Amino acid sequence: MRRLTIFGKPVNVVEERSGHKPIEFKDNRIVVRNYEGSSSLIKDFLTDLLYSELCSMHEAIRAAGNVEVFGNLDFEVVEKIDGKKERVAKFKGNKILVKLNAVALPREALKYVVAHEIAHISTKRHTKKFWKVVVAIYPDYETGQELFAKARLLNSRKVGG
Ligand SMILES: [Zn+2]
Numbered sequence: 001m002r003r004l005t006i007f008g009k010p011v012n013v014v015e016e017r018s019g020h021k022p023i024e025f026k027d028n029r030i031v032v033r034n035y036e037g038s039s040s041l042i043k044d045f046l047t048d049l050l051y052s053e054l055c056s057m058h059e060a061i062r063a064a065g066n067v068e069v070f071g072n073l074d075f076e077v078v079e080k081i082d083g084k085k086e087r088v089a090k091f092k093g094n095k096i097l098v099k100l101n102a103v104a105l106p107r108e109a110l111k112y113v114v115a116h117e118i119a120h121i122s123t124k125r126h127t128k129k130f131w132k133v134v135v136a137i138y139p140d141y142e143t144g145q146e147l148f149a150k151a152r153l154l155n156s157r158k159v160g161g
Pocket of ligand 1 (some may be wrong): 116120126
């Protein structure tokens with residue numbers, strides 16, 4: 001049995017014979033029906049999960065209307081960013097690249113990552129103006145920042161440095 005961390009919570013991966021879907025979330029577990037080939041199945045599943053979480057965070061930020069976020073902004077879940085282990089996310093073109101292992105981050109930490117990258121759309125460097133945008137997006141960003149730092153310490157290899 002495998003154990004994963006999803007949005008800060010431990011989740012078991014179990015095998016079941018019955019059922020139709022090759023993989024699903026059920027009773028707070030991930031149920032797979034072809035354990036042999038489950039590795040890429042799980043990877044795709046987590047990619048979709050992270051992508052939809054990022055999209056709904058972006059949607060919530062847009063709906064709050066505190067900052068202007070471009071309508072065509074998109075996310076891409078990737079395995080590597082510039083070959084740099086410590087990088088979790090990067091703004092590139094009209095996309096925010098987010099590393100797949102960020103799926104382990106608690107939602108507040110992930111929200112901080114999203115706010116941080118959106119703020120980079122208007123300001124490259126971490127200037128006062130930059131942090132003003134972060135605060136506008138996520139007033140309590142320090143909570144997420146702290147959780148993010150903690151998650152990195154706890155699980156530096158999984159979450160990235
Ligand atoms: Zn930054």
